[in-house]
Amino acid sequence: MDSGDSSHSLLSGRHSEMGSHYIVESGIYMSSFAAAIFVAALVTIGVLLLTLLIALTVMLESCQSSHSGVFEQVRTSDQDDYCNTFAFHAELNNLEADEFPTICKQHTLQYINKGRFLRELNLTVQVAESYFSTMTPSNDGLDVILMDVDDIFLLEIAYNGSSALHWSNEDENMRHLVHMIVSRLLIKLQASSWSVSFFTRRSMRNKNATIASLTSAGYGEWFSLIMRSDDELLMENWEYISGRRMQLRDQGFRIASVISSRMDALQGPCLGKRNFKLASPIYYKV
DSSP states (O other): OHHHHHHHHHHHHHHHHHHHHHHHHHSOOOOHHHHHHHHHHHHHHHHHHHHHHHHHHHHHHHHHHHHHHHHHHHHHHHHHHHHHHHHHHHHHTTOOGGGSOGGGHHHHHHHHHTSHHHHHHHHHHHHHHHHHTTOOOOTTSOEEEEEEOTTTTTTTBOTTSSBOTTOOGGGHHHHHHHHHHHHHHHHHHHHTTOEEEEEEEEEGGGHHHHHHHHHHTTOOOOSEEEEEOGGGTTSOHHHHHHHHHHHHHHTTOEEEEEEESSGGGGOSSSOOSSOEEOOOSGGGOO
């Protein structure tokens, strides 16, 4: 009996040991240190995935913003090109400032306020100065240069003698700079013995006011001042100006140049040998 019990006890012990060994082999044994490393690895992977997701989101937003900026630049560039083209045709057809499209208002303000008008005016004057520095008028005094005083010399004076609507008090510095640039050319021409005649689209009835305005602006000397007679009031501007040029030619004068900021002065017969189109402020002041 004892022997059987002993044998049974041994078998039970062996089965017990085999069962304990099976449990250990079939499970996952992990120390606390290894578990900590495993958890840390999972956290690290999660952080990396989150970082990658954030980076992709930022890159996507940046790409969208970049493309949006490019499209906006394209739209702005197209609008500027359109407004520049319209301004050219406005000058060519002598359109008024209020005929500019609404979308070009900001463009026109930038043309004045950001200095582009002054730069273009100064560059054209430099070109004229360079040309006339190589030319010498004849001693007979019949070589004449015609200069348009509207919009350049008389910026602040409207046709009725009041302040021009397209220039405000804030433009005082602008007018001063314009006068400095153009008067520089006038002084050089007169110093080189050129006969400089002013012409304006104003009526002869405003002669005294116009002379006073020119004198107060610092332009006290000129060869002649051409103004509209009553018979010329209904004429187109280009017709009136070209007609006066033909009169000068018939009187024996030789027109060396016509200098103006408006296209109507540069149309028709009897133009000069070299003419200069100055930058126009009126078409860009909407």
